[in-house]
Structure formats: structure tokens, C-alpha cells
Amino acid sequence: MSEALTNASEFETATRGRTLLEVNDLRLVFGGIKAVDGLSFSVHEGEIVSVIGPNGAGKTSAFNCISGFYRPTSGTITFDGEPITRKKPSYITQKGMARTFQNVRLFREMNVLDNVKTAMHSHLKQNVIDAMLHTPRYLKSEKQCTIDAQGWLDFVGFRSDDELVVTQLPYGEQRRVEIARALASQPKLLLLDEPGAGLNHNEKIELMNLIRKIRDLGVGIVLIEHDMGLVMQISERIVVMNYGKEIADGTPAQIKADPAVIAAYLGEGDE
Ligand SMILES: Nc1ncnc2c1ncn2[C@@H]1O[C@H](COP(=O)(O)OP(=O)(O)O)[C@@H](O)[C@H]1O
Numbered sequence: 260m261s262e263a264l265t266n267a268s269e270f271e272t273a274t275r276g277r278t279l280l281e282v283n284d285l286r287l288v289f290g291g292i293k294a295v296d297g298l299s300f301s302v303h304e305g306e307i308v309s310v311i312g313p314n315g316a317g318k319t320s321a322f323n324c325i326s327g328f329y330r331p332t333s334g335t336i337t338f339d340g341e342p343i344t345r346k347k348p349s350y351i352t353q354k355g356m357a358r359t360f361q362n363v364r365l366f367r368e369m370n371v372l373d374n375v376k377t378a379m380h381s382h383l384k385q386n387v388i389d390a391m392l393h394t395p396r397y398l399k400s401e402k403q404c405t406i407d408a409q410g411w412l413d414f415v416g417f418r419s420d421d422e423l424v425v426t427q428l429p430y431g432e433q434r435r436v437e438i439a440r441a442l443a444s445q446p447k448l449l450l451l452d453e454p455g456a457g458l459n460h461n462e463k464i465e466l467m468n469l470i471r472k473i474r475d476l477g478v479g480i481v482l483i484e485h486d487m488g489l490v491m492q493i494s495e496r497i498v499v500m501n502y503g504k505e506i507a508d509g510t511p512a513q514i515k516a517d518p519a520v521i522a523a524y525l526g527e528g529d530e
């Protein structure tokens with residue numbers, strides 16, 4: 260360690276990359292239910308942080324607050340140095356955060372390629388007049404979008420025909436398209452809500468390899484996943500929630516040995 264690094268936070272930045280996301284004492288109350296009840300964690304560039312906890316623990320609610328879909332009751336969220344608490348989802352996406360959903364969300368009657376293309380900034384920026392008149396500039400940028408979208412589909416290991424509509428695809432392929440779509444917006448941070456749900460064992464292994472490949476691009480990743488074996492293997496850090504509360508935050512080794520985590524999981528029985 261260099262002598263110039265005089266405090267812990269500078270040391271962290273030098274070793275773990277820039278801080279992308281900081282969640283501080285996040286709370287979300289629905290009527291009487293405390294869905295999220297004091298959650299704090301951070302994610303750095305190129306880091307995989309998993310959020311685990313029994314069903315109903317508040318994991319998806321936390322994602323919904325971070326990505327702007329829900330307005331938190333209190334607490335703060337900082338993304339890439341800027342406070343984003345209560346900003347709209349479109350603003351947060353444009354700043355470089357992408358997410359997938361617990362239940363796949365795609366344009367189901369649109370073909371695969373167009374699903375990915377609609378997530379691209381360059382696609383959104385196309386001039387309406389150019390598009391209506393199909394000018395050479397439009398055709399060139401449209402062609403580039405197609406090439407980029409196909410590049411992301413290759414990256415995620417999509418194997419089917421990209422001209423099929425989403426409903427014609429097997430479930431595992433729909434999951435891949437959703438991730439390709441998220442990547443097409445070129446995010447700095449990616450939130451994955453149970454991307455392994457409904458996948459078989461081999462598909463899950465492929466998914467974990469894909470998540471590592473995304474991390475290696477420098478993207479920060481927050482992963483909700485129930486398979487403890489996979490979570491322990493892939494995560495740099497793990498945040499554990501139970502009844503909205505954060506009961507632990509640490510490395511896989513720390514989490515495995517944490518009495519509060521063991522108690523919560525033994526109490527739950529099947530998790
Ligand atoms: N839109 C909503 N309205 C009311 N209650 C909700 C809503 N979404 C989630 N909840 C409640 O918040 C709690 C946390 O749910 P959720 O965030 O989906 O948990 P997890 O993703 O960990 O399974 C649950 O008690 C759930 O019933």
C-alpha cells in the first residue's frame with residue numbers, strides 16, 4: 260500500500276474501484292408493512308454483491324427503491340456520486356443503472372432483436388425526420404444498432420433465432436434476452452432480481468459464468484439469488500435481509516459463520 264493512501268476509504272477505492280452505489284438506511288413502508296426496514300450497503304465497480312433472504316424479506320422492494328420504481332419512505336441512495344433518491348426510473352437508467360425483473364419483462368409480441376435495440380441510447384437518439392424518411396444516416400445508424408444488439412445477444416450466449424418473438428422462446432432464452440437488453444444500455448451498475456429462477460442446474464452454471472463475464476467488463480452487480488452454493492461462489496460480498504431488516508453484510512466466509520444468519524435460515528427451514 261502506498262504511503263499516499265492515508266485513510267480506509269482511499270484504500271478501498273484503490274483496491275476495489277470506484278463506489279457506484281451507496282444505500283444508506285433505506286426504509287419502505289406499505290400501509291403497516293415495513294418492507295425495507297433499515298438497509299445500508301455499497302457496491303463498487305467490478306464487484307458482485309448478493310442480496311439474500313427468505314421470501315418476503317424485502318429484496319425486490321429494495322431493488323424497486325434503488326431503480327426508482329418505488330419511492331422510499333426514508334433513507335438515501337447515491338449512484339455514481341449523485342443522490343438519486345426518489346428520481347424517476349428513466350432518469351436512473353439514463354445515468355447508467357439497468358435491472359432485470361423477478362418475472363421476465365420484455366415486449367412479448369416483439370422480436371428478440373427489436374427488444375434489445377429499444378434499450379439502446381443511440382437508438383433512442385435517432386432523429387425522427389431521419390427515421391421517417393429513411394435517410395442514409397438513419398439506415399447507417401439502424402444497421403449499427405442491429406450489429407450491436409446481435410453482439411450483446413452473442414455475449415449472453417443467446418442461441419435461438421433473433422427474429423422470433425419472445426413468446427416463441429424457451430424460458431432460459433427469454434432470461435438471456437432480458438440480460439442482453441439490460442446490457443445494451445451500457446450500464447455501470449446492473450441489478451439482477453432472481454435471474455436464476457426457473458433455470459435448470461446447467462443453465463444456472465452458465466448464468467453464473469455470464470455474471471462473472473459482465474463483472475469483468477467493470478460493471479457493478481447486485482444479485483438476488485436463492486441458491487446458496489452459487490451465491491457463496493460468485494459474490495465478493497453478501498447482504499442478508501430478514502423481515503425487511505439487514506441482519507448481516509460481509510464476505511461469503513463471514514456470512515457462513517454469522518450466528519444471526521444461521522439462526523434466520525435454520526428458523527426458515529427450507530431456504
Ligand atoms: N406493492 C406492494 N404493496 C404492498 N406490499 C408489498 C408490495 N410489494 C411488496 N410488498 C410486501 O413487502 C414485503 C417484502 O416483499 P418483497 O420485497 O417482494 O420481498 P422479497 O423480494 O425478498 O421476496 C412483503 O411482506 C410483501 O408482501
Ligand SMILES: [Mg+2]
Pocket residue numbers: 318319320361
Ligand atoms: Mg423478490
